[in-house]
Amino acid sequence: MKKKYNISSIENPNYIFNGNAKIKNQRGPNQPADFEEAISAAKYGKFNILVLFTMIPTSFATAFSTTTMSYIFPIAQCDLDLSLENKGMLNSVTYLGMITSGFLFGYLTDAIGRKKLIVYVYILDGILVILCGLSQQYLPLVILKFLGGFVVNGGYAAYIAYANEFHAAKYRPLLALYNAILMNMTSIVMPLLAWSIFTDKINIPLFDGHIILRSWNVFLFVCSIPSFLASFVYMLMPESPKFLMSVGRNKEALHVFRNIYSVNTGLSPETYTVRALIEEKPKNLDNNVNGGSTSTQQSCAQPLSDGWHETSRLFFRPYNTKMILVLFIHFGYLLGLNTLRLWIPQLLIAIYNYDVSGNSDEFDLCSRLKTLVVTNTTGNSTCTVNYENRTVYIYVIICGAAIMAFLLISLAVISRVSKKIVLVIGGCLSGIACVMIYFAQNLPTLITLFAFHIGLIFVTTNVVIAVVVNVFPTSLRAMAIALTMVSGRSGSSVGNLIFPMLLNQGCIYPFATIGAVVTVTSLLTMLLPNTEMTPLQ
Structure with a gap:
């Protein structure tokens, strides 16, 4: 039995439009529930609001990755000796990085989970932004911006999937509006940062003058904060219950659903009405030929093939x-x-x-x-x-x-x-x-x-x-x-x-x-x- 490659969770920032499934009401009290039934039974409340708050640093970090260069050009053009074509490349190269990483992160998101990927990706993105802030020449900056686009694309897709997988179908369309508003808020936040940071009074020599930090370098350092904040916030959050169900970890998924229900309602987790979850992962491929080595190789290659x-x-x-x-x-x-x-x-x-x-x-x-x-x-x-x-x-x-x-x-x-x-x-x-x-x-x-x-x-x-x-x-x-x-x-x-x-x-x-x-x-x-x-x- 083939396992479908769920690329929707990582390459579709608007896959919430697919959330029109009707919640079944015919399930008996002891029958296993599917994901939609379980997340609906967990209600909507404080936990969902918390998930919305976690989207703030991730959306800002993602938007910053494509926007920072447009504010740096007028200030750094002399330091980096930038032509118009150089500026166009610096705006373009982040998107080139995003294009090249989509399929890879599609596999990784479904292989290691949404939470882990978000934590790793935004730590790495924050480091890359810091390195951009240390740049003194055009070419290293181009390479770092390409890598930044390559990395942050995976984080963007993963946090969109993560947020959707903590909301019932009827609430998912609202996430599209919410995320769009957050992404566009950066068009107000970034000029405010530029206004407050850019000055000719910052000249900090490092390493015997080999690196001189000016205000545009400091601007980039500040722009790394949302990435590190996003990584820290998601360390404190649970893994997506949808992902846990998809890899056969139903006990952990049920524990997450119960906690969501308790936070949302203020009631004991034991009063959560769902007692079991349906098995989404087939169990007949775990111990196959050659002690499982062949099946493991197939399971790794199967998502790419599908x-x-x-x-x-x-x-x-x-x-x-x-x-x-x-x-x-x-x-x-x-x-x-x-x-x-x-x-x-x-x-x-x-x-x-x-x-x-x-x-x-x-x-x-x-x-x-x-x-x-x-x-x-x-x-x-x-x-x-x-x-x-x-x-x-x-x-x-x-x-x-x-x-x-x-x-x-x-x-x-x-x-x-x-x-x-x-x-x-x-x-x-x-x-x-x-x-x-x-x-x-x-x-x-x-x-x-x-x-x-x-x-x-x-x-x-x-x-x-x-x-x-x-x-x-x-x-x-x-x-x-x-x-x-x-x-x-x-x-x-x-x-x-x-x-x-x-x-x-x-x-x-x-x-x-x-x-x-x-x-x-x-x-x-x-x-x-x-x-x-x-x-x-």
Whole structure:
């Protein structure tokens, strides 16, 4: 009997959309309960709130991994001798690391457990961030950011799975909103950190001056705190009962369920109504040929074999056309989202530096961004850093707050509108807003267009995942979403690589290109099948 490779738990940050299973009410008092029955019997209360709190440091650490470089560029550009292309690579390389590690961490999450993986991954991530803070050159920083993306991808998927596996099906959709809010809170937290830390007064020599710590190094050290905090917090938490059941450790799982019930209700664990759990792991492979050595080798290889088999099925009829279409759509949407999002601090600082330098001409985006191209060229002997960017950080905070408000408002709208309408109209409006950035006549208009573009496209990227859930059958759904996430990260990586190249050619090219890609992507969504194209539930 083959053991299915549960990649949904580690590569699907939105697999909570699958949580529509109905809880059975026909089970007798002494009959074994399945996971959904057991977690529902444990009620909802203080323990679930505690799980939500544990998501704060993990979500911050994950978001920091892709965002810190965008705040460091304007401050570290002289120390690291950064060109625009170097900056694009530093934004891109974290996503490259994420792409390469998905399948490996899929295996590890199901092999060693969610809790252990989270603890190990975020300790390692914190160490890598500290090493980034000690970097004095561009190339070591690139390598460390790649490794950081490689590592943190596993932690992100594991904590999403962990949180979902402590909540009954009816509560899981709320976790998507909660996690999205936490991830977007970093767009407010990071500029506040930059505002409070960046200064020209920090110059700390180490190792006889071979390493000199400046404020951007300290900024990275501070950004490692959520990683270490996440690791410590999860050391104190129990293992996921769903994982324990999947590996045949039902006694431990039942103990966890009882403790959850006791914390949530304030009653004795002995009053928990579930007395036994169903056996999810077959027991007939434990003591096989050659004293178990052959079966052990097979059990290690089986998840990889099953995962590859499930992946290949998606690229043959009748699923191949739909799968390829979804991959192109998510690639385009994530290119539009994470490219401009990561360049906003750098673009706004270039605009601000132009204005404070004494130029009094009318607002012209091209003349302001042209200074970014000139001052960020490697080998430029006149490289300077402006540390007085308080106004810029206020702009970024306003933009981040506007995006969060936009997301909350849009949730009320998309609950009444079909997914396809959201994808087509929302994506097209986002693409148009991106193109209109070039024509902005003042800074408030520019900030509004930034927020409008990013807010709309953030909504469409989440709707794409919901559409995948509807289009593909249950047996292929997890792998389809895993591949969709990989395509999106590829788009994020490509977008950050080409953005500086386009900006060097002229300020209209990056905005027109991203806008065109998003608009064409939105039109492609019209080709998606109408399988259950109902309003989001």
